[in-house]
Amino acid sequence: xxxxxxxxxxxxxxxxxxxxxxxxxxxxxxxxxxxxxxxxxxxxxxxxxxxxxxxxxxxxxxxxxxxxxxxxxxxxxxxxxxxxxxxxxxxxxxxxxxxxxxxxxxxxxx
Amino acid sequence: xxxxxxxxxxxxxxxxxxxxxxxxxxxxxxxxxxxxxxxxxxxxxxxxxxxxxxxxxxxxxxxxxxxxxxxxxxxxxxxxxxxxxxxxxxxxxxxxxxxxxxxxxxxxxxxxxxxx
Numbered sequence: 001x002x003x004x005x006x007x008x009x010x011x012x013x014x015x016x017x018x019x020x021x022x023x024x025x026x027x028x029x030x031x032x033x034x035x036x037x038x039x040x041x042x043x044x045x046x047x048x049x050x051x052x053x054x055x056x057x058x059x060x061x062x063x064x065x066x067x068x069x070x071x072x073x074x075x076x077x078x079x080x081x082x083x084x085x086x087x088x089x090x091x092x093x094x095x096x097x098x099x100x101x102x103x104x105x106x107x108x109x110x
Numbered sequence: 111x112x113x114x115x116x117x118x119x120x121x122x123x124x125x126x127x128x129x130x131x132x133x134x135x136x137x138x139x140x141x142x143x144x145x146x147x148x149x150x151x152x153x154x155x156x157x158x159x160x161x162x163x164x165x166x167x168x169x170x171x172x173x174x175x176x177x178x179x180x181x182x183x184x185x186x187x188x189x190x191x192x193x194x195x196x197x198x199x200x201x202x203x204x205x206x207x208x209x210x211x212x213x214x215x216x217x218x219x220x221x222x223x224x225x226x
Contacts, residue, residue, distance in 0.1 A: 004152070009150075031212065032212035032213065034212070034213070034214065041119070041219065041220075042219055043114065043216070043217040043218055043219045043220070044202070044215075044217045045217075046207075046214055046215070049212050049214055051212065089153065091153070091213075093212050093213040096213070097155070097213070098155075098213045098215070099152075100152040100153040100154070101152055102150065102151055102152045103152075
């Protein structure tokens with residue numbers, strides 16, 4: 001059974017600080033990795049989909065890296081803002097199914 | 111992109127009752143997916159709803175507990191039957207992004223159920 005681990009489970013960050021968190025996954029049968037942002041009372045929204053080892057993607061102040069050989073991805077947020085407060089979900093796509101982590105809940109303190 | 115509307119957005123239910131969650135998509139889609147997220151847990155796929163055929167349930171989920179309807183290509187319902195406090199979760203409806211080869215999904219806003 002594939003297991004996707006996210007750490008930390010929750011995180012408090014001061015506004016303006018940068019932060020990062022981790023998604024770990026088994027590297028066998030890997031096809032793609034997804035990052036989603038899920039704000040309270042809203043739909044989970046796709047941030048990145050990455051497939052290649054060494055991939056780096058960026059959207060504004062948020063970026064992500066992928067290491068498929070060692071089975072991890074980092075999500076970075078630069079200069080955190082209150083609107084970054086959300087749960088960040090990671091999922092891997094393997095054997096035509098998405099396997100989800102439990103998420104990292106990020107709270108930005110003004 | 112797809113716009114997905116779910117209702118109710120939240121509800122508080124009594125043990126032993128049943129609740130039906132509705133999901134409406136603004137475009138025709140072949141498959142709709144129902145997920146739940148229990149507190150502190152990962153998103154878990156309950157079932158895949160196909161139009162014109164019975165839903166396909168994942169291990170640990172059964173039709174008697176989670177009956178699903180899929181009357182057309184834009185609408186589906188999930189019923190949570192005979193609820194217990196363990197059914198307190200966020201239930202999400204989703205559809206696959208058209209043309210995606212990596213399983214990318216659009217989601218509804220979720221239905222937060224609390225069972226007392």
